[in-house]
Amino acid sequence: EKVWFKEGSPLEVYTRRQAEALAKQLTDVIVSHAMTYGNPSVADVLSELKAQGVGKLLVIPLYPQYAGYTTVAALDKV
Numbered sequence: 001e002k003v004w005f006k007e008g009s010p011l012e013v014y015t016r017r018q019a020e021a022l023a024k025q026l027t028d029v030i031v032s033h034a035m036t037y038g039n040p041s042v043a044d045v046l047s048e049l050k051a052q053g054v055g056k057l058l059v060i061p062l063y064p065q066y067a068g069y070t071t072v073a074a075l076d077k078v
Contacts (some may be wrong), residue, residue: 012038015062029053042077 005013013034023031030052033044049057061074 009038010034018062036074036077046078 003010007013011072012035015035019031019033022078023029030049032040032045034040036042039058057078059078061071063070067076
């Protein structure tokens with residue numbers, strides 16, 4: 001609780017801010033973020049994107065370090 005922001009957990013807040021900043025740069029692309037273990041969930045975000053008619057995805061796992069097993073686990077979830 002000592003490290004949480006008023007808006008929520010640091011992980012969710014920083015991830016949302018990154019997505020919002022990227023969306024400002026890529027104005028012709030729908031930018032969303034999802035959490036493997038948390039909210040917004042991968043399943044919920046994929047459902048929202050599908051409802052918007054999105055047919056192609058570019059998935060970028062944003063782990064602070066590269067490890068094949070974490071990246072692959074995130075892509076498997078998608």
